[in-house]
Amino acid sequence: MDWSNFEFHNPEFLWLLITVPLLAVWYFFMRKKDAAVLTVPSVKGFKANTALLPKLKPLLYFFRLIALAFLLVALARPRNVAVSTKVKANRGIDIVMAIDVSASMLARDLKPNRLEALKIVATDFVNRRPNDRIGIVVYAGESFTQTPITSDKGIVKRTISEIKWGQLEGGTAIGMGLGSAVNRLKESEAKSKVIILLTDGVNNSGFVDPKTATELAKELSIKVYTIGIGTNGTADFPYSKDPRTGQLQFRKQQVEIDEKLLQFIAEETEGQYFRATDNTKLKAIYDEIDKLEKTKIEEFKYYNYQEKYRFLVFIAGGLLLLEFLLRNTLFRSFI
Secondary structure: OOHHHEEEOOHHHHHHHHHHHHHHHHHHHHHHHHOOOOOOOOOOOOOOOOOOHHHHOOHHHHHHHHHHHHHHHHHOOEEEEEEEEEEEEEEOEEEEEEEEOOHHHHOOOOOOOHHHHHHHHHHHHHHOOOOOEEEEEEEOOOEEEEEEEEOOHHHHHHHHHHOOOOOOOOOOOHHHHHHHHHHHHOOOOOOEEEEEEEEOOOOOOOOOOHHHHHHHHHHOOEEEEEEEEOOOOEEEEEEEEOOOOOOEEEEEEEOOOOHHHHHHHHHHOOOOEEEEOOHHHHHHHHHHHHHHOOOEEEEEEEEEEEEOHHHHHHHHHHHHHHHHHHHOOOOOOOO
């Protein structure tokens, strides 16, 4: 028997088991009280009765008590419950993450740098969206669809892990990044379509106006969440490579993020703008987006009950039948 899924449907009947030991005590005292007493001046001439059967007759009453206990447990309806669950996602969301991969994403105001911090948080976000399709767009001076929208989370996470600086020409083309993300979603039949646009700078390249891309997203009912990543003030930015070692060299520079543009994009598409100034806030932002964009899921539970009371009833019936037969055969002649 699988005890982990065992239950009593009517557990209140188990309280009646208290009566079983009480009846046993009552029988013991009543039997002594009702025993016939014969007073004689002498026991000479009487042979002591050492037969075993008369001493066993009280067991008949205990058969009744045991049968009663089994019947009470049977009334409590012991059973095993097997539960199977079927989950149906009725409103899957299509999400495109548009990620800035310009050189400034190597700035060290987030640890170890902005890009690596983002990759960790984005991977965790993907893990929490099992019922949604996700695509990845990267952009710098130009944009590129790294992964089309797919339900294969393994591919998406591998793509995120392989994102690195230097894949695209320099610059920050926010309009092209947003435009490519919109283009990925324009054929989507999902009831909810979302873009998460992340950047750490200002639009300074590309041939697509960010406001034009915003209007297109609005026409297609695509909600855009914008994230500006970078601390307030200055941060260590890469500015050149050491020709001997190939290592990037860093220096302090002012952090510049076009927050007005990002707020405009979010407001026009009914999304929200967030500012991530450190690793903790970046994670909190993706947690917030995860809560805001929920997939509607229907969960169906199926219960299969295996009743166990029948066996107890058979045992109780067998004990009562045995008690009846013994009382009317072996123990019939005993008072």
